[in-house]
Amino acid sequence: MDESSLQLVSEIGRHLAHRTRPNKDFLVKSLGKAANALALIKQSPQPRTAKEVQAAKKQEDALKPLANAVVCGGLLQHADKEVRLLVAMCVTDLFRIMAPVPPFEDKHLRDVFKLIISLFEDLADTASPFFSKRVKVLETMAQLKCCVIMLEIDCIDLVLEMFNIFFSVVRDEHLLISAMTSIMINILNESEEAFQQLLEVILQNLIRQNKDAIFTADKLAASVIKACAQEDELNSLVCGFLTTCIHDRDAMGSELKEYYNEIFSKVFQCAPEMLLDVIPSLIKELSADEVDVRIKAVNLVGMLFALQHHVVQKYHELFVEFLKRFSDKSVDVRISALQCAKAFYLANPYDGTESREIMTSVGDRLLDSDDQVRKQAVLVACDIFSSNLKLVSSKLLSQATERLRDIKITVRKSALQKLIKVYRDYCKKCYEGSMTISDHFEEIPCKIMMLCYDKDCKEFRFQNIEFVLANDLFPEDLSVEERTNHWMHMFSLFSFPHEKALDTILTQKRRFQNEMKSYLAMRKKLKEICPEETQKKIEIMFTKIAAFFPDSHKAEECLHKLNQIKDNSVFKLLEKLLEEQAFTTIGQTMKDKHLVMIGDSNPNYEFLRLLFSKCSSNIFSSEHVKCILDYLSNNENGNKDLEDSSANLLLAIVRNFPSMLKGLEKQFQKLLEQKSPVNDKLIEVIAKAGSHMSFNHSDIYPLLKRICLDGTRRQAKFAGSAIAALSFEQSVFRKLYEELVDSLYSKRNVPTILQSLGFIAQYSVSNFETQVEEITSYICQKIIQMEHLDDGHYATSFHDTSQCSESCRLKIYGLKTLVKISLHCEGSHVKHNINGVLDILSRMLRESDNFISIATGSCESDKAHIRLAAAKAILRLARKWDLHITPDIFRFTILIAKDSSFFVRSTFLSKTQKLLKEHKLPIRFACAFALAVTDGTDDLQYQNYKYMREFIKDYSILARRRQTSAVQGVIIDYPAYILVFLIHVLARNNDFPFEVCQDEKPYADLCSPLFFILQALVDISIVEGAQDIVNDAVLHKLHMLAEIGIFILNEFNHGGISVLQTPGQILLPSSLYRVSLIKNDTSSKCPKSFFDEKFLSRVFHALKESTVPHGYAQKPAKTLPKHGHKGQQDVKKSNVNIYGVLDSASSKPDDLSRREIANAKAVRPNIPSVKRGKCVPSSGSGTVGLHECSMTEKQQKIASKHCEKTIERNMLSSSDSVRFKGSLTESHVPTRKSKRAAACSSENAVTSSKHTVEPSKCRRTKRKDTCGSK
Structure with a gap:
C-alpha cells in the first residue's frame, strides 16, 4: 500500500511541477488525491540497517516532488481557502512521515508555518464544512510537536501570532482546547528568551472577562496554567514571575503588574498548588500602607485559605496577619476580611483552632464601630449558620441576634432578613428530623418580637411584625403541628415584654377583623340606610381600618377604591376568610387564586395581599389550638416548663380569639378532668372563652363549683369568671351564694370562700344585695x-x-x-x-x-x-x-409612699401608677410620687420619676381634649392641680419648723416633694387667698410653702416664669381650704414675705443637690404640646428638667416676684389654637374658688348623685367646692344647695368674668411672725 501511495504522490508532485498556471479544479483534485495517499503512508522508524536506509532514501525521493511543488509552485500563498486547506493537510502529513527531519528547507519553513497558522485562524468558523479537516490539521501539529521549529528558526513573531489566534478562535470544545494546550506547552518548554512574552499572552487571557459565552479564552489559558503546574520547570518560571509582581512590581515593564492580584486569583482557581511557594510573600502585601493593596491581598489570602490543602496549618504566620485585618483601621479592609470568613469556614468547618479564631473575629465585628462592618458581619455570620446549622456557635448566634437591637436601622433590617432565613432553614431541619428544637434558635423570633418597641423605624411597627410572623417566619409548607411546636418552645422563652408584644399584635388583628366585619355588614345594608349617614360611617371605619396597615394613608385610599368595586367576589372572599378559624381551608386557596387572577402588576395587588392576610387566621388558628390541647393531653415527658408555656400560649390565643376553641369542648373538658398541673390556666381559658364554648352545664358546673368551694384562691377567681362567662342562670348563682355563706360561717377554706364571694358580688349583684x-x-x-x-403557717x-x-x-x-x-x-x-x-x-x-x-x-x-x-x-x-x-x-x-418597708413603698407606688394609667384613680393620689422622691433606693427613685413623667404627659393630653369653648378653665383636670393637695399634706408634716429659721436644711428636706413636682407649674399663690379648713394653725405654713414654690419656679426659668394661662377661677377643694375671713381691701395690710432671697437661694441649691438624682436631671422631658403649636411643649424648657413638664403657661414670659404672689392675674386657660377663635377672653382678674367637682373622671357623675345625701349629712369631702369672687375681699359662704349643684356639674366650677373684680394691687408689707405650734 505504501509503495503505491508513494508512487501516486510522486506522480502528483511531478504533474503539479509541470503545470505553470493550474486552475482550482485541477489543484483541488490533485491535492485531494495526494492528501488521501499521504494519509495512508505510515511514519518510517529510524533506519538502522542498510536496507532501511535505502528504503528511507526511496521514500524521500518519492515525496520530494510534492514538497518542491508546494513550496516552489506558489501553493503556500494560494488565495483559495479550500486549496490552502489541502496544501496544509499535505504539509502536515509530510511533517509526520518525514519526522524528525523537516520535509522542507529552512528558508521555506516560515512560509509553511504562516500557511498553517492562517489555517488555524479559520477555526473560528465552526459551521464551515472544512471545520473537521482543520481540526485534524491542528491535532496533527500537536502530536508532531513540530511548532517548536518556529523557535529554532527565530520565528517568535509567528509563535506570538499563533498564541493570540488560539485565544481568539478557541471554542468550548475539548478537542480544540486539548490540542492548543499541547502546542503551547511544547513551545513554552522550549522557549527561553520568549517565555515571559508568551506567558504574558496567556495571563492576559486568563484574567480577561469574556462576555460572550461562546469564546473560552480564559478556559484555554487556565488549561495551559494547569499543564504548566505539572511541569517543574514551567512551574518555577511562573512562580518567579508572580513573586516579581509582589516584590519588584515597579521594576517590571509588563502591563500585567497592575493586575497581579487578579492573576493570583485566577491562577489559584485553576492551579492552586502553583502558588504555595508564593504564599510567604503575601505577608508583605497584607501589611502594606496602601488600603487597596491590603484589600487585594486579603481577598487573595482568603481564597488561599479556602483551599483544601491545609494552607492555614502550613503558613501560620500568614494566618495571624490575616486575622489582624479583621481589626484593620480601614473599614473596607475589615469588610473584605469578613467576606473571606465564610469561604474559610466552609473549607475548614472541622479545623478547631483556626475556625474558632475566625468565628471570634466575626463576632468581634458584630460590635464594630462602623455600621457597614456590623451589617456585613451579620450577613457573614448568618451565611455561616445556614451552611451547617448543626455546628452553629451558640455564642455567635446570640451575638448576631443582638444586632436586631442595633442603633442603625439598616443593620436591624439586614439582621431581620438574614435571621429569618436562618430560622426557616432551622425549622426545615427540625421537620426533616436532622435537628431537634433548640433554645438558641428559638431566641431569634423572641428578639424579632422585641422590634415592635422600635419607635425609629416604621417597618418594625406592630403592623409589620404581624406579617413577619404570619408569612415570613416559617416555611410555607411547614405543617401546623410543627409550627405549633416551635411556638410552644419559643413561648417558654418569652418574658413580659415578649408576651405584651404578641398580645398587642393579636389584639390589633382582632380589632381589625371586627372592624372589617362591621364594614361588610354595613355594606350589605347600603340600600336600607340613608346613603349620606352610611358614607360618613364608612369613612370613619376606613380611617380605623387603615390605621392597622403599615401605610395608613395609602391603605385608606385603597379602601375607598375597594368600596367602589361592584364585583362581590372580593367581599365574599373577605367574609369567608373572616369566618374561617382554620389555618388551611378552601378560603386560603381562594385567596391565592384570587391574587393570581388579579396579577402582581395590578396597582392594588400589594394592598389586597395584605388585606387578605390580615383577614386570615394565619398566625394562629383553631388547628393551632387543637395541637396545643393534644400536647397537653399527651405530655408523657412531663416537661413542666413546656407544659406551662403551652398553657400560657393557649391563653394568649383565646384571649383575643375565643371562638377558636369552638368545637373542641369535649377534648378541653377531658383535659380538665385529668387534674393537670395547668388546670388553673385551663380554667382561666374558660373564663376568657366561655361565651364561645358549648359546654353541657351539668357536666362542667360541678367542677367549677367544687373549685369555688375547695380550690385555691387563684382557681376560685377564674372559676367564678368561668361561671359568669358560661351564662348560668341566676338560680345557680343563688344556690352557690348560699353554699358560700354557709362555708364562711363554718370557717371552711375561708380564703377561697372570700374570693368566691367577691366574684358573686361582681357578677351577680342581685343575689348579694339582700x-x-x-x-x-x-x-x-x-x-x-x-x-x-x-395560723397554720407563719412567715419567717x-x-x-x-x-x-x-x-x-x-x-x-x-x-x-x-x-x-x-x-x-x-x-x-x-x-x-x-x-x-x-x-x-x-x-x-x-x-x-x-x-x-x-x-x-x-x-x-x-x-x-x-x-x-x-x-x-x-x-x-x-x-x-x-x-x-x-x-x-x-x-x-399617700404617706405610704414613704413607708419604712421598701416592699410596701414600691408595691404601693406601682399600684398607684397602674390605676392612674388606667384612669381608675383621682389625680390627687399622684402626690404619692412626689412624696417618694426622697427614697434612698436609686432604682425605686428612678422608677418614681418615670411614673410622674408619664402621669403628667397622659393627663395633660387628656385635660386638653376635655377643654371646649363651653367649659373653659377646668384646671382641676390638669395634673398640675395635685399641688394644692401636696401643699396641704406638706403643711402637716411633723418636721415643719416651729418658727421661721435661717437654716435651709429643714426647708430643703421638707420641700423636696414640692421641688420635684413644681415643673408642673400651677399657680401656688392661690393658697394665699384661702385659709386651711382643717387647722388654722397651719395657715402660715401654707404661705411659706407657696413662697418657696414661687421662688423655685423663678429659678427654673432663670428669674422669670411665664404668666400662667390659668382659668378665670382656680378652684380649691373645700375639704382642705376655705375662704379667708379677713377683709383684703385697700386699707388692709398685705402679708409679709417670710424669707429673703439669699435664704431661698440656699434652699433651692440644697434641693437641687438632695433631690435630683445623678444622671437623670439632664434628660429632656418631651410631653406637652407648645402653646399654639400642636405637638410642642406649652412653655420653654427650663434649665433644670425635673422629670415632668409645665402644664400650661402663656407664651409671654413675665417675672413673678415673690412680693407679687397675691396680686398675680390669671389669664385664659390653654385652649388649642384651632378652637381659640371660639373662646371669649375674660376681662376680669383671676379668682380663687373652692370646688365640689369630682376629682375622678367626668363620667362618674352618677356616683356623685348617689352620694349627695350622705355628703349633706356628714361632711365636706375633698371634692366639695365653694366659690367666691373678686380679690377675696369679701367672705362668701355658700349654701348647701349650691354645693350639691357644683358636685354634679362641672359648669358650676366656672365663674363668669362679669362676676370677678380686679384684685387690689398693694405691696406686701411685713407682718409679725405668726408661726404657731404644730
Missing part, C-alpha cells in the same frame, strides 16, 4: 378586727420573701372582699357601710399594731402588709367613693 350588711359586718368583726386567728422573713402570717393574710383577703362588695354592689346598705369600711382602713393605716397578733412571730412583716393592703384598698375605692375619703385618710394613704 345580705350585704350581714356579710360586711361578719367580715369586719370576725376576720379583719379579730386580734388572733388560728418579710424582707426576703415578702410574706406574712396566715392570720394577716386572711385579714387582707377579707379586706379585698369588702372592696369588691363596695365597688360592685349598690343600694343604701352599701352607702351606709362605706364610711365604716373607710374608718377601718384609716385605723389600719395609722394603728396597724391593733390588727395583728404578737404571737405570730412576724410582727413587723404583718404590720407592713396590713398598711399596704389598707392603702391599696383605698386606692381602689377612690374611683367610686372618693367623696367619702377624708383629708386625713387621703394623707395617711
Whole structure:
C-alpha cells in the first residue's frame, strides 16, 4: 500500500511541477488525491540497517516532488481557502512521515508555518464544512510537536501570532482546547528568551472577562496554567514571575503588574498548588500602607485559605496577619476580611483552632464601630449558620441576634432578613428530623418580637411584625403541628415584654377583623340606610381600618377604591376568610387564586395581599389550638416548663380569639378532668372563652363549683369568671351564694370562700344585695378586727420573701372582699357601710399594731402588709367613693409612699401608677410620687420619676381634649392641680419648723416633694387667698410653702416664669381650704414675705443637690404640646428638667416676684389654637374658688348623685367646692344647695368674668411672725 501511495504522490508532485498556471479544479483534485495517499503512508522508524536506509532514501525521493511543488509552485500563498486547506493537510502529513527531519528547507519553513497558522485562524468558523479537516490539521501539529521549529528558526513573531489566534478562535470544545494546550506547552518548554512574552499572552487571557459565552479564552489559558503546574520547570518560571509582581512590581515593564492580584486569583482557581511557594510573600502585601493593596491581598489570602490543602496549618504566620485585618483601621479592609470568613469556614468547618479564631473575629465585628462592618458581619455570620446549622456557635448566634437591637436601622433590617432565613432553614431541619428544637434558635423570633418597641423605624411597627410572623417566619409548607411546636418552645422563652408584644399584635388583628366585619355588614345594608349617614360611617371605619396597615394613608385610599368595586367576589372572599378559624381551608386557596387572577402588576395587588392576610387566621388558628390541647393531653415527658408555656400560649390565643376553641369542648373538658398541673390556666381559658364554648352545664358546673368551694384562691377567681362567662342562670348563682355563706360561717377554706364571694358580688349583684350588711359586718368583726386567728403557717422573713402570717393574710383577703362588695354592689346598705369600711382602713393605716397578733412571730412583716393592703384598698375605692375619703385618710394613704418597708413603698407606688394609667384613680393620689422622691433606693427613685413623667404627659393630653369653648378653665383636670393637695399634706408634716429659721436644711428636706413636682407649674399663690379648713394653725405654713414654690419656679426659668394661662377661677377643694375671713381691701395690710432671697437661694441649691438624682436631671422631658403649636411643649424648657413638664403657661414670659404672689392675674386657660377663635377672653382678674367637682373622671357623675345625701349629712369631702369672687375681699359662704349643684356639674366650677373684680394691687408689707405650734 505504501509503495503505491508513494508512487501516486510522486506522480502528483511531478504533474503539479509541470503545470505553470493550474486552475482550482485541477489543484483541488490533485491535492485531494495526494492528501488521501499521504494519509495512508505510515511514519518510517529510524533506519538502522542498510536496507532501511535505502528504503528511507526511496521514500524521500518519492515525496520530494510534492514538497518542491508546494513550496516552489506558489501553493503556500494560494488565495483559495479550500486549496490552502489541502496544501496544509499535505504539509502536515509530510511533517509526520518525514519526522524528525523537516520535509522542507529552512528558508521555506516560515512560509509553511504562516500557511498553517492562517489555517488555524479559520477555526473560528465552526459551521464551515472544512471545520473537521482543520481540526485534524491542528491535532496533527500537536502530536508532531513540530511548532517548536518556529523557535529554532527565530520565528517568535509567528509563535506570538499563533498564541493570540488560539485565544481568539478557541471554542468550548475539548478537542480544540486539548490540542492548543499541547502546542503551547511544547513551545513554552522550549522557549527561553520568549517565555515571559508568551506567558504574558496567556495571563492576559486568563484574567480577561469574556462576555460572550461562546469564546473560552480564559478556559484555554487556565488549561495551559494547569499543564504548566505539572511541569517543574514551567512551574518555577511562573512562580518567579508572580513573586516579581509582589516584590519588584515597579521594576517590571509588563502591563500585567497592575493586575497581579487578579492573576493570583485566577491562577489559584485553576492551579492552586502553583502558588504555595508564593504564599510567604503575601505577608508583605497584607501589611502594606496602601488600603487597596491590603484589600487585594486579603481577598487573595482568603481564597488561599479556602483551599483544601491545609494552607492555614502550613503558613501560620500568614494566618495571624490575616486575622489582624479583621481589626484593620480601614473599614473596607475589615469588610473584605469578613467576606473571606465564610469561604474559610466552609473549607475548614472541622479545623478547631483556626475556625474558632475566625468565628471570634466575626463576632468581634458584630460590635464594630462602623455600621457597614456590623451589617456585613451579620450577613457573614448568618451565611455561616445556614451552611451547617448543626455546628452553629451558640455564642455567635446570640451575638448576631443582638444586632436586631442595633442603633442603625439598616443593620436591624439586614439582621431581620438574614435571621429569618436562618430560622426557616432551622425549622426545615427540625421537620426533616436532622435537628431537634433548640433554645438558641428559638431566641431569634423572641428578639424579632422585641422590634415592635422600635419607635425609629416604621417597618418594625406592630403592623409589620404581624406579617413577619404570619408569612415570613416559617416555611410555607411547614405543617401546623410543627409550627405549633416551635411556638410552644419559643413561648417558654418569652418574658413580659415578649408576651405584651404578641398580645398587642393579636389584639390589633382582632380589632381589625371586627372592624372589617362591621364594614361588610354595613355594606350589605347600603340600600336600607340613608346613603349620606352610611358614607360618613364608612369613612370613619376606613380611617380605623387603615390605621392597622403599615401605610395608613395609602391603605385608606385603597379602601375607598375597594368600596367602589361592584364585583362581590372580593367581599365574599373577605367574609369567608373572616369566618374561617382554620389555618388551611378552601378560603386560603381562594385567596391565592384570587391574587393570581388579579396579577402582581395590578396597582392594588400589594394592598389586597395584605388585606387578605390580615383577614386570615394565619398566625394562629383553631388547628393551632387543637395541637396545643393534644400536647397537653399527651405530655408523657412531663416537661413542666413546656407544659406551662403551652398553657400560657393557649391563653394568649383565646384571649383575643375565643371562638377558636369552638368545637373542641369535649377534648378541653377531658383535659380538665385529668387534674393537670395547668388546670388553673385551663380554667382561666374558660373564663376568657366561655361565651364561645358549648359546654353541657351539668357536666362542667360541678367542677367549677367544687373549685369555688375547695380550690385555691387563684382557681376560685377564674372559676367564678368561668361561671359568669358560661351564662348560668341566676338560680345557680343563688344556690352557690348560699353554699358560700354557709362555708364562711363554718370557717371552711375561708380564703377561697372570700374570693368566691367577691366574684358573686361582681357578677351577680342581685343575689348579694339582700345580705350585704350581714356579710360586711361578719367580715369586719370576725376576720379583719379579730386580734388572733388560728395560723397554720407563719412567715419567717418579710424582707426576703415578702410574706406574712396566715392570720394577716386572711385579714387582707377579707379586706379585698369588702372592696369588691363596695365597688360592685349598690343600694343604701352599701352607702351606709362605706364610711365604716373607710374608718377601718384609716385605723389600719395609722394603728396597724391593733390588727395583728404578737404571737405570730412576724410582727413587723404583718404590720407592713396590713398598711399596704389598707392603702391599696383605698386606692381602689377612690374611683367610686372618693367623696367619702377624708383629708386625713387621703394623707395617711399617700404617706405610704414613704413607708419604712421598701416592699410596701414600691408595691404601693406601682399600684398607684397602674390605676392612674388606667384612669381608675383621682389625680390627687399622684402626690404619692412626689412624696417618694426622697427614697434612698436609686432604682425605686428612678422608677418614681418615670411614673410622674408619664402621669403628667397622659393627663395633660387628656385635660386638653376635655377643654371646649363651653367649659373653659377646668384646671382641676390638669395634673398640675395635685399641688394644692401636696401643699396641704406638706403643711402637716411633723418636721415643719416651729418658727421661721435661717437654716435651709429643714426647708430643703421638707420641700423636696414640692421641688420635684413644681415643673408642673400651677399657680401656688392661690393658697394665699384661702385659709386651711382643717387647722388654722397651719395657715402660715401654707404661705411659706407657696413662697418657696414661687421662688423655685423663678429659678427654673432663670428669674422669670411665664404668666400662667390659668382659668378665670382656680378652684380649691373645700375639704382642705376655705375662704379667708379677713377683709383684703385697700386699707388692709398685705402679708409679709417670710424669707429673703439669699435664704431661698440656699434652699433651692440644697434641693437641687438632695433631690435630683445623678444622671437623670439632664434628660429632656418631651410631653406637652407648645402653646399654639400642636405637638410642642406649652412653655420653654427650663434649665433644670425635673422629670415632668409645665402644664400650661402663656407664651409671654413675665417675672413673678415673690412680693407679687397675691396680686398675680390669671389669664385664659390653654385652649388649642384651632378652637381659640371660639373662646371669649375674660376681662376680669383671676379668682380663687373652692370646688365640689369630682376629682375622678367626668363620667362618674352618677356616683356623685348617689352620694349627695350622705355628703349633706356628714361632711365636706375633698371634692366639695365653694366659690367666691373678686380679690377675696369679701367672705362668701355658700349654701348647701349650691354645693350639691357644683358636685354634679362641672359648669358650676366656672365663674363668669362679669362676676370677678380686679384684685387690689398693694405691696406686701411685713407682718409679725405668726408661726404657731404644730
